[in-house]
Amino acid sequence: MKKWFAYPYGVWMIVFIVAPILLVVGYAFTDKSGAFTLANFGSVAAYAGIFGRSFLLAAVSTAVCLLMGYPLAYIMSRSGPRLQSIYMTLIMLPMWMNFLLRTYAWMSILENKGFINTFLQKIGFIDLLNRTLVPAMGWEALEYIPLINNSFAVVLGMVYNFLPFMVLPIYTVLIKLDPKIIEAAQDLGAPQSIVFRRVIFPLSLPGVISGITMVFVPAVSTFVISKMLGGGKEMMIGDLIELQFMGNAYNPQIGSAIALVMMLLIFACMAIMNRFDDGRGEEGGLML
Amino acid sequence: MKKILQNCYLAIIFLFLYAPIAVLMIFSFNDNKSRVRWYGFTLDWYVELFQDSQILNSLYVTLVVALAAAVISTLLGTVAAMGIHCMKRRSKTVYLTLNNIPMSTSDTIMGVTFMLLFAALSLPKGYLTLILAHTTFCIPGVVLSVRPMLRQLDKSTYEAALDLGATPSQALRQVILPEIMPGIVTGAIMAFTISIDDFVVSYFTAGSNTQPLSVVIYSMTRRRISPKINAVSTLMFLIILVLLIVINMRSSRDAKKKS
Incomplete structure (x- = not known):
């Protein structure tokens, strides 16, 4: 084992990781003829609204993932070893079903004539609403509850797709917690809620932070979920980038500028997040 | 309760x-x-499935790319993890930071950067571009799953093997490799899984005749997905x-x- 073993991968990373990023930077600062320009960033500013919405939706999804995923990871870490491996498999397994299809299936569930609305009609819930809440609020009579083609559906799609990325890192940290520390806190008379708030939660922060990163980054840049569940009305940064590179609006210069700004914003968010996590000195490489 | x-x-x-x-x-x-x-x-859809050349072809592309990416990334990643293990702190940090980039940037950005790279190298989109791109985002996982194994490794077993007359390559194959095998296998499975599951990077790097399953599904979602x-x-x-x-x-x- 010698350190030159890593050199082939070093060359690989320069060609396939560093060079492409430099290309994006290059494109972002040039016009179609190749001359230096800052005009691309001017065009990006016009999309500030889309940036804002993407970061907002991604933040909401990340928060929901955390609220749903932490208890799940906690319950998992407290189960017997056999159950733990079953839960683990159950959480990973959906990822083997193509994610586009899983998202597509949500369309059948959420649609106006989809499963939820059909069910609510059958049990008379929508009629009930029409007789009570709707007149009270002065709305028009409902035929169905609008569950799709709105921000709710987009957030739901993101939570659905990225929840495992939140659960796994938190779970990994929680099972490694030394039970002696928890026992010590209990022996010293701390009630359960304090043990959790003052001991378990702070110690699980590294997992929480990598979970947040692993959910937020893909959520902010997704371009399929918004298209399928948002009905195309809810454009996000990912859609915008895709449009510049693959769509009719082909313009790699502006696309690169958008991608670059998004990358920098994500790095800024991550840098702020990592502030909360000073304990992770364990030579993991700098998280940018 | x-x-x-x-x-x-x-x-x-x-x-x-x-x-x-x-x-x-x-x-x-x-x-x-x-x-x-x-x-x-x-069961008609299952019968029709085996007569649909577009879907079968895309399934074939998906599997070929996933296998190739898993094999290459496992080899390259394992060797790289060994090299990184022997490095001094500074260069180790550089390697691990670069290694983290594919994992901490979104796949949309990765897809776009690959697209620009392959255009700049004038590589036509096809198997080669798919495999290169997939290998790139698979390696970090391999490195990260092999590294903990190397850290647990007892240095003295390797030295003992050398003292007993093994050549360094023998010691590597017969002492170190079996020890870190679980990490290598995990890494390989992970690589295969994320390659099969990938849509975004493939979307930006696939040619029109080499579309993996996920890209074919995506083009169907615009109309209606066939059962x-x-x-x-x-x-x-x-x-x-x-x-x-x-x-x-x-x-x-x-x-x-x-x-």
Whole structure:
């Protein structure tokens, strides 16, 4: 084992990781003829609204993932070893079903004539609403509850797709917690809620932070979920980038500028997040 | 009481995770193209699936790319992890930081950067571009799953092997490799999984004749997904499920043997 073993991968990373990023930077600062320009960033500013919405939706999804995923990871870490491996498999397994299809299936569930609305009609819930809440609020009579083609559906799609990325890192940290520390806190008379708030939660922060990163980054840049569940009305940064590179609006210069700004914003968010996590000195490489 | 609440919570989460999958699977047997109404049981979509050259071809592309990416990334990543293990702190940090980039940038950005790179190198989009791109985002996982194994490695066993007259390459193959094998296998499985699951990077790097399954599915979502796709996904899902159960049973049997 010698350190030159890593050199082939070093060359690989320069060609396939560093060079492409430099290309994006290059494109972002040039016009179609190749001359230096800052005009691309001017065009990006016009999309500030889309940036804002993407970061907002991604933040909401990340928060929901955390609220749903932490208890799940906690319950998992407290189960017997056999159950733990079953839960683990159950959480990973959906990822083997193509994610586009899983998202597509949500369309059948959420649609106006989809499963939820059909069910609510059958049990008379929508009629009930029409007789009570709707007149009270002065709305028009409902035929169905609008569950799709709105921000709710987009957030739901993101939570659905990225929840495992939140659960796994938190779970990994929680099972490694030394039970002696928890026992010590209990022996010293701390009630359960304090043990959790003052001991378990702070110690699980590294997992929480990598979970947040692993959910937020893909959520902010997704371009399929918004298209399928948002009905195309809810454009996000990912859609915008895709449009510049693959769509009719082909313009790699502006696309690169958008991608670059998004990358920098994500790095800024991550840098702020990592502030909360000073304990992770364990030579993991700098998280940018 | 607490136990019941916990189980309810788990049940709700798993219902949430599996409801769409159940919908997909059930409607692969639906005797109609509708994806919300049930018209009766049929196996027609499974029969048609094996006559659909576009879907079969894309399945082939997916598997070839995933296998190639898994093999290359496992080889390159394992060797790289060994090299990084021997490095001084500074260069180690540089390597690990670069290694983290594919994992901490979004796949949309990765896809775009690859697209620009391959255009700049004037590489036509096809198998080569797909495999290069997939290998790049698979390696970091391999490196990260092999590294902990190397850190647990007892240095003295390697030195003992050398003292007993083994050449460095013998010691590497017969002492170190068996020790870190679990990490290598995990890395390889992970690489294969994320390659199969990938859509975004493939979308930006696939040629029109080498579209993996996910890209074909995407082009269908604009119109209407054929239940044939439900059928192929159901088959893949069941195969994986059986594989996982077999692996699980074998490993729990091994664990029993050991104890």
